[in-house]
Amino acid sequence: MLTDRQLFILQIIIDDFIRSAQPVGSRNLAKKDDVSYSPATIRNEMADLEEMGFLEKTHTSSGRVPSEKGYRYYVDHLLSPGSLRRSERTAIHSIFADRQEGLEKAVQNAATILSELTSYTSIVLGPRFNDHKVRNLQIIPIDTRSAVAIIVTDTGHVENRIFSLPEGIEPEDIEKMVNILNDRLTGVPLSELRQKIYKETTELMRRHLHNYEAVLHMFAEASAGSPIGKLFIGGKTNIFNQPEFRDVEKVRLVMDMMEKEHDMYELIRPTESGVQVKIGTENAEQAMEDCSLITASYSVGNEPVGTIAILGPKRMEYSRVITLVDFLSHDMTNVLTRLYNTRT
Amino acid sequence: MLTDRQLFILQIIIDDFIRSAQPVGSRNLAKKDDVSYSPATIRNEMADLEEMGFLEKTHTSSGRVPSEKGYRYYVDHLLSPGSLRRSERTAIHSIFADRQEGLEKAVQNAATILSELTSYTSIVLGPRFNDHKVRNLQIIPIDTRSAVAIIVTDTGHVENRIFSLPEGIEPEDIEKMVNILNDRLTGVPLSELRQKIYKETTELMRRHLHNYEAVLHMFAEASAGSPIGKLFIGGKTNIFNQPEFRDVEKVRLVMDMMEKEHDMYELIRPTESGVQVKIGTENAEQAMEDCSLITASYSVGNEPVGTIAILGPKRMEYSRVITLVDFLSHDMTNVLTRLYNTRT
DNA sequence: TTTAGCACTCGAACATAAAGAGTGCTAACA
């Protein structure tokens, strides 16, 4: 086990390194006001901490740098809970204050503000609309050959798609179809629409119409769109600020990853509830080797529907960011639950 | 004026530099098979070309590098028209072959393929839907307090927005509204909808309904969305491949610019028709100092509706890229005109 | 007009040296 003094020194080393990005040496540590040990004592403790794997040296005679295990311990045991400035709090509240712009804009806004507050990169996975239920279906003819299929959910989300009309279909036929569809499918969750659309309506359609298959197929396809929420990334270039990313190759690795939607989704895919911290190689993604990721999911009611995350260097201001992410995710949960939880 | 030999040497220098990214010296030039002059002769010509401003030296005794003026002359007078491989041609045709996915996906696809073919960064400005006309308006109630307003254009584009329903409005009222709106506004271009919606419908609404103002206002607002097309960028990180961008600061400048939608729009905003080449500082944007941009607009019928562009280093394969951009823009014009020009 | 020859310049690569920050170890100290 670690002695109190070792804990103290570990903490102060990591704090210092997070601030300065420079390996920290015994002499400089001893100079600090709140450190009352001599350099030699500190050196001894450092040697022990290194032996236990919490610290590393970049070369034989350099100052110490936290290891991944060191950060992990720091995050798990040494973190002094941060507090938010009033200005930060209001900035976050303001995101969802004005709902006129629509949910998507608000979520995008959240990403921007989050990255500005932290000067790291933010990732926001927009709410999944999977379990939302069909409110209304429409077919709007464009010309004789094509039409737009529209699906409106009970959350106000709209899916739409252009499709080719079958030959010789009449406006009245379309009206009949729309009526049947709405009659049979209102209230069906989007995730089940694909199967139910055939089961529920084929019989009726056959009785009154011909050439309906293409249209059914169309809706089935359209409903399969966006199984996952939209991804917004804010402050992509903030990584350039980090001194450990002066190297083009390193930046490139991270940038490349950020361009791949799928990778990003995998990265922040929600695991457990609450704030999660993944340090360096704890992330599956190779490119994240030198980065840390802090995620939290937000919910509607008790159901998690999306995730917010901050991506920064391993040398991240964990305390501040954790507080921030925690706060925002709760705020989002509150707002969204109030807005959308009427339907349960 | 330039002699034939000077033209030849200028061309061969630029060709070589585009390939190698290394300053080109007289000795190496003279070694080439198709060059039959001695290094000394070439040196003399180089000195003249430099004096005229077509070449530059990086330092007193280095090889020559094309100046911006040199590139400009090269592009305007020395370009051998490139030809496309069959595989490139089919790749381009394939973009719009399968329209099932919808126009937006296809445009995004164009950006991806363009960046893959060139290994530069591609920018595609999606078609502007401004002059498209209202085909149908809908109001779908979500619950007692809110509803979704939907605008479908004659091109199959769908705009939608959630809004709050006025107190105590009845389903029949909404139906009436929708009827009036469709009756009066079908065929109105989106750009004029904002004004016309009040002029055309207020009188009728007043006669039959109350509390309609909020709804009108709503539609007016929704129609004002996306005045410009959507922007897609492909291969953002391709700039990292360029040896002249080994420098983090340079990359950052370009990356930062690419994140700003507005800047990008300004950058590729269509000017003249045909393929445009902007070299280095010919672009207004500061960050483009070391980059070149090749743009071409595409049209529906005779009306330009969008732009495609390639962003690369000044040392770009102009010939190939110009051919490619030209080809794709024509292909897009053809396809889109066939699809959407029925309505004029 | 072209080219060979030559002196000269500059950058890249490499070696060397000195300075500075840091360590580990030992011995003295409280």
Next chain:
DNA sequence: TGTTAGCACTCTTTATGTTCGAGTGCTAAA
């Protein structure tokens, strides 16, 4: 016994030459 001062040692960083090669400009000869 835990703490600290002292010291030799290590390694990086920075500065300073040195050399090498690629390139130039100029002059004079072909």
